[in-house]
Amino acid sequence: MPQDERQRSKSRASTSRAVARPPARAKVPLRKLLKVASVAGGIQFGWALQLSLLTPYVQELGIPHAWASIIWLCGPVSGLFVQPLVGHFSDRCTSRFGRRRPFIVCGAISIAVAVLLIGLSADIGWLLGDRGDFRPRAIAVFVFGFWILDVANNMTQGPCRALLADLTGKDHRRTRVANAYFSLFMAVGNILGYATGSFSGWFKILPFTLTSACNVDCANLKSAFFLDVIFIAITTCISASAAHEVPLGSHDQSAPFSEEGHEQSSDVHEAFLWELFGTFRYFSGTIWIILIVTALTWLGWFPFLLFDTDWMGREIYGGEPNEGQNYATGVRMGALGLMLNSVVLGITSVLMEKLCRKWGAGFIWGISNILMALCFLAMLILYYVAIHMDYRGHDLPPNGIVIAALIIFTILGGPLAITYSVPYALVSIRTESLGLGQGGHFYGLYVYKIFF
Numbered sequence: 001m002p003q004d005e006r007q008r009s010k011s012r013a014s015t016s017r018a019v020a021r022p023p024a025r026a027k028v029p030l031r032k033l034l035k036v037a038s039v040a041g042g043i044q045f046g047w048a049l050q051l052s053l054l055t056p057y058v059q060e061l062g063i064p065h066a067w068a069s070i071i072w073l074c075g076p077v078s079g080l081f082v083q084p085l086v087g088h089f090s091d092r093c094t095s096r097f098g099r100r101r102p103f104i105v106c107g108a109i110s111i112a113v114a115v116l117l118i119g120l121s122a123d124i125g126w127l128l129g130d131r132g133d134f135r136p137r138a139i140a141v142f143v144f145g146f147w148i149l150d151v152a153n154n155m156t157q158g159p160c161r162a163l164l165a166d167l168t169g170k171d172h173r174r175t176r177v178a179n180a181y182f183s184l185f186m187a188v189g190n191i192l193g194y195a196t197g198s199f200s201g202w203f204k205i206l207p208f209t210l211t212s213a214c215n216v217d218c219a220n221l222k223s224a225f226f227l228d229v230i231f232i233a234i235t236t237c238i239s240a241s242a243a244h245e246v247p248l249g250s251h252d253q254s255a256p257f258s259e260e261g262h263e264q265s266s267d268v269h270e271a272f273l274w275e276l277f278g279t280f281r282y283f284s285g286t287i288w289i290i291l292i293v294t295a296l297t298w299l300g301w302f303p304f305l306l307f308d309t310d311w312m313g314r315e316i317y318g319g320e321p322n323e324g325q326n327y328a329t330g331v332r333m334g335a336l337g338l339m340l341n342s343v344v345l346g347i348t349s350v351l352m353e354k355l356c357r358k359w360g361a362g363f364i365w366g367i368s369n370i371l372m373a374l375c376f377l378a379m380l381i382l383y384y385v386a387i388h389m390d391y392r393g394h395d396l397p398p399n400g401i402v403i404a405a406l407i408i409f410t411i412l413g414g415p416l417a418i419t420y421s422v423p424y425a426l427v428s429i430r431t432e433s434l435g436l437g438q439g440g441h442f443y444g445l446y447v448y449k450i451f452f
Contacts, residue, residue, distance in 0.1 A: 048193025
């Protein structure tokens with residue numbers, strides 16, 4: 001009898017522990033992660049148009065080449081302040097739609113408004129009195145829309161990545177897969193965006209875009225941004241409807257698509273701004289190495305991303321804005337090169353999980369940085385070859401020069417895919433022990449944004 005009583009006691013204790021233990025969350029299916037990440041395609045479609053067409057376009061409005069890069073300062077500045085603000089408020093958002101989705105939707109609407117302002121800037125400037133080659137009112141509208149677009153992009157991308165981190169929890173493999181999906185849709189958006197930017201016949205398909213203030217090149221850009229509004233609307237609807245977030249403070253622990261750890265984040269105050277910088281002293285040497293390499297890597301990437309099509313139009317095709325067709329032809333050819341770049345970026349994103357598992361994420365990242373440096377050196381050599389040929393100023397470049405430039409652009413897609421994904425994953429995983437909410441995922445993203 002005593003033995004039977006002990007067995008019944010153990011059985012009751014085991015049953016009690018089973019009842020006390022919260023039910024395990026079901027893993028989010030990969031197809032759901034794929035749908036959530038799809039908004040990256042819409043965001044990146046606009047980014048592709050922005051990167052390929054806006055540096056040349058702002059020069060056509062009258063801003064000197066040397067000042068064109070100043071406009072792009074909004075990207076790093078908004079990344080420094082918008083990311084932590086959005087992270088802070090989204091962590092505490094009590095909306096019945098969840099913590100992340102309201103910010104994703106609001107950011108997408110802001111992107112749509114911004115690209116419409118950019119696309120219509122020449123027409124608005126004309127209505128306000130702009131005439132001639134220098135159009136200050138159009139420039140003002142353009143810059144305003146451009147900065148809104150940068151802020152909106154940062155406002156949307158951060159919560160999207162954070163939502164993926166919420167859904168994957170502390171499953172490092174699924175985190176890498178989710179980031180790979182994000183990079184894949186960035187590649188899809190890039191391909192479609194650059195293909196749209198390289199097509200010169202949009203003004204024929206949408207003839208209403210051709211106006212007194214907007215020539216053929218301007219009408220093509222305007223048409224491309226109209227398409228961007230449609231694309232961002234579709235992908236935002238798919239992403240927002242796929243992730244069924246549990247509102248902050250809800251006690252529904254069995255929801256399969258809830259945010260892991262949301263109960264803790266409602267009680268623990270995540271670090272914000274000054275506290276974020278204060279945690280730098282807790283970084284290990286490995287984290288500092290990742291951040292320093294990230295900063296140095298983006299010192300190389302930013303000039304390429306901002307001036308790639310302008311470089312093709314000026315240095316390879318020998319053209320100047322508003323002077324003949326060589327420059328515009330070179331810009332479109334540069335957009336084609338970036339489309340090929342994005343194809344490689346997408347393929348690399350699909351293979352990234354297997355590559356990192358086989359060779360290690362750090363090794364893959366190091367090889368990609370070496371390849372990036374070699375490609376930039378090849379661009380420098382190609383430039384010196386081009387300026388010593390006698391076609392510049394009166395003819396199109398030889399096919400060999402153009403093909404060589406396109407090959408360089410294409411190869412750079414591999415290192416760019418790795419740069420978009422691997423450093424963030426490395427920082428995110430290594431900062432999750434700092435106790436900064438979401439297992440450190442959003443904090444990892446913010447630190448990553450600071451250093452690029």
